[in-house]
Amino acid sequence: MMQLDVRSNKILDELINNPSILSKDIEKKYNLTRRQLGYSFQKINDWLLEQNLPLIERTRQGHFIMDQTVFSQLAPEQEKAPTMDTAILTEKQRVYAILMMLLSTDDLSLVHFTSALDVSKNTVLSDLKQVQKYLQPYDLKWRYSRRYGYLLEGDELLIRKLLRHILYKILEMNHGEDRLCQLAAIDKQEIREWNRSIEHVEKKLNLKFTDEKLHAMPYIFILLLRRIKRGHKVHAFFIHYEELSDTKEYRATEEILSDCDDIPRQERLFITLHLLTTNVYWSERLTEDAIPNLKKALNEMLDLFEKKACVVLQEREQLLNKLLLHVKPAYYRIKYHLTELNDVQESVSKDFQALHHLVKKSTKPLADLIGAKIPESETIYLTMLIGGWMTRQGDSIKGKIKAIVVCPKGVSVSGLMLTELRSLFPEFVFLDAMSVREFQTYPINYDIVFSPINLETDKKVFIADSFLEREDKNRLRKQVMMELHGYIPSEIHVEDIIAIVKNHATIADENELSKDLYRYIHRDDSASVKRTEQLPEADLSDLITPEHITLRKQVASWEEAIRVCAQPLLQKRQIEQRYIEAMVAHCQEDPYIVIGPHIAIPHAAPEEGVNDVAMSLLKLDEAVHFTEGYAIHVIIVIAAVDKQKHLKALMQLMKLSASKQDRDGIIRASSATDIHKIIQKYAIDEQHR
Structure with missing residues (x-):
């Protein structure tokens, strides 16, 4: 040293x-x-x-x-520390100080800034340029007028959001409380009175304010009430009175403001929202009353995470309670758009990037409950909570092989590949399925790639067809295990075991036995999870029924083909008209919907107008041309509500498209019943795999 x-x-x-x-x-x-x-x-x-x-x-x-x-x-x-008078502020700290003065005081001049900061006019003018940049994400700006001096302009709700943010920044500074009182002209006696009022409310309502932001509460109340009295009021906005009026935080707000006259209801709701979104309320028992279905949504989120990360979270009920305490205030922050805007995001370490990615992909149940996308900063905190819990239980995805699937044939086919490969390699963590274009800018660290084509990467690429037959799967597993681990796993075939069992016992359900044996053989002994893939239920013949099959001699265009094919689904309200328009738009930019000679599968995203998982088929005697070189006789519209429920049917469809005999049979068929009989063969084949 x-x-x-x-x-x-x-x-x-x-x-x-x-x-x-x-x-x-x-x-x-x-x-x-x-x-x-x-x-x-x-x-x-x-x-x-x-x-x-x-x-x-x-x-x-x-x-x-x-x-x-x-x-x-x-x-x-x-x-141990310099006094406030001798400490020199950095440029960023001066920006915070100027903002606090703008937020708390009217009629400010340049002299006020130079005096408070003890710097020259040129320094303040330079700092004001940085203040303007800082305000941009809030859609606010400062303005100077001879009559009113320097003042902030913009939506009061966003100004309040900035106020809270800057207040915390100044309190974090050396001698922060003294500096805040000086900048905002707050009397310390007033702070003591507010603290006594808050303590009184705690006792009266049996509350306990315990988090690190508690000391900011008196300053928040003083500055908010000051703005209200000066006419800077929040206008009626989308906070739901019914949602907040039954909370303990609303009762606390009413109690705290009991001596304050003429505080409008929307202001009381805003202050309640402040209490709800800053983690200040703590209780040993967190009930479901405040946010119905929150625990259910978090449970579903953890289910998704366990599947994607190949882990089992131990002492799950304790983790759920910990998540509830964090997510309750986060729920209100996200719902009412009060998540910090230009606070520097905590960066996720390289080791946690993959974990963070999997957590993000698991938050859909929570986003659905709130009705809004989960912001990055909130997801980072969820990653920290779940990652810390996994570290505590001695588990990690750090040592697991991380794989991605790259397929040039569109979303549905790459999703199908992902499902097949996940079943074949249950010991791997599969991060994503993507297009070649997405792969070229993929930011997450991975170990191996599965793809039907060669790719430029320094990682191992395993060539795998879009649809894998049984022999292809066996060969691929051997190749991957040999290259990664230097050994070939012993060959155990489910069919051989079933044949042996049949010689000595009666099998009640051969199909279920086959699935259970497959899962057991391909389990990962080193992993902390023995997970079972829940196979999608619907067969291709269940989705493409005779009522969903249309026969036409010809159509005028590719767009008309999509519209005609989709009509049965539209009539049953399984899709909306906008889904048809989305399919037409996507097909113009995606040539990969052609999955085999004369067969195409137009589709769009679930959120673009799908009400229920469904498929429909159009057979044309005269081919319709889709881009150059593609003459299409069979169009199959796919409407998926998620990335799973239609995959079994899609696997069967891929098998069908690979069979020249059955493709030609559909093209020659003269009725919907004849086509459906061909499709049914693939459900039967699936049952006897």
């Missing part, structure tokens, strides 16, 4: 004891040239880095900026 030389030690002591000293004063006091001081300053920072302490910054004006941690670690006990 490096040691500081005598000169560098003296300079560091001087900075700790006199943080407001200038570079030129140190040079004069210790008889140093600018170069010598620069050399010592670099050595000090190298030493601080080795000590795991923040580096000291030096401004162009010759000031030194030191983090509070340096003082607390190195300064003598009686001099």
Whole structure:
């Protein structure tokens, strides 16, 4: 470990004891040239880095900026931190200070800023440019007028959001509470009175405010009420009175504001929302009354995560309760768009990127309950909670093989490949199925790729057909295991075991026995999970019934073919008209809907107008042309409500499209019944696999 030389030690002591000293004063006091001081300053920072302490910054004006941690670690006990008067603010801290003044005070001039910050007018003017940048994500701006001075303009709801954010930033600064009182002209006696009022409410309503933001509550109330009295009011907005009026937080708001006259209802609701969204309320028993179905949604989220991450979360009920405590305030933050806007997002470490990705892909039940997409910052916190829980139980996805599937044949086919490969390699974590274009910019770290085509990557690529027959699967598993682990897994065929069992016992349900044996043979002994894939229920013949089959001699265009094919689904309200328009739009840009000679499967995303999983078929005597080189006789519209429920039928459809005999049979068929008989063969084949 490096040691500081005598000169560098003296300079560091001087900075700790006199943080407001200038570079030129140190040079004069210790008889140093600018170069010598620069050399010592670099050595000090190298030493601080080795000590795991923040580096000291030096401004162009010759000031030194030191983090509070340096003082607390190195300064003598009686001099552990600089006073507020001597501490130099960084540019970012000055931006926070200017914003707080704009939020809390009217009739501000340039002199107010220079006096409060102890800097020149030019510095303030430069800082105001940074303030304008900081305001952009909030859709706010500052304006100067001779009559009113500097003031903020924009939606009051967004100004309140900014107020809360900046208040916390200033409280985090050295001597934050003193600085906040100075910037916003708050009397400390007023703070003490609010604290007594909050304590009274805690006792009266049997509440307990316990999180780290509790100390901010008096300042929040003072500044909000100040804005209200000055006429800066929140207008009627989309907070639902019925949703908030029954909460303990609303009763707390009413109690706290009992001595305040003329506070409109929408303002009381806003303050209630503040309490609900800042994690200030804690209870040993969190009931379902506040947010119905929240626990159910979180449970479904964890189910999805376990499947995607190949893990079993132990002591799950405890984890659920921990998630409930976090997600209750997050629910209101997300629903009412109060998640922080321009706060720097916590970055996910490289080791947690894959875990974070899987958590994001599992949040749909929660997003559906709230009715809004889960913001990145909220997902990061969920990742931290779940990742920490897994670490505690000694589990991780870090050691597991992470695979992706890259397929040039569209969403449905790549989803089919993903399902097939997940069953074939239950010990792997499959992150995503994607197009070649998406693969070229894929940000998550992975170990191997499965694809029907060669790809440019430094990772291992295993060539796998879009549809895998049994022999293909056996061959692929052998190849992958040999290349990754240096061994070929022993060959155990389910059919051979069933044949042996038949010689000695009666099998009640051969199909179910076959599935159970397959899962057992392909289980991962090293994983903490023995998961069972829930096979999609619907066969191809269940979805494409005779009523869903249309026969035509010809159509005028590809677009007409889609519309004619989709009519049976539209009439049964399984899809909406907008889904048909979405299919037409997607087909113009996606040539990969052609899955075999003369067969195409137009489809769009579930959210574009699907009400129920469904398929329909159009057979044309005269082919319709789709782009150059594709003459299509059979169009099958696919309407999927998610990425799973239609996959069994899609597997059977892929088998059918690979059979020239059955393709030609459908094209020659003269009735819907004849076509359905051909389709039924694939459900029967599936049962006897």
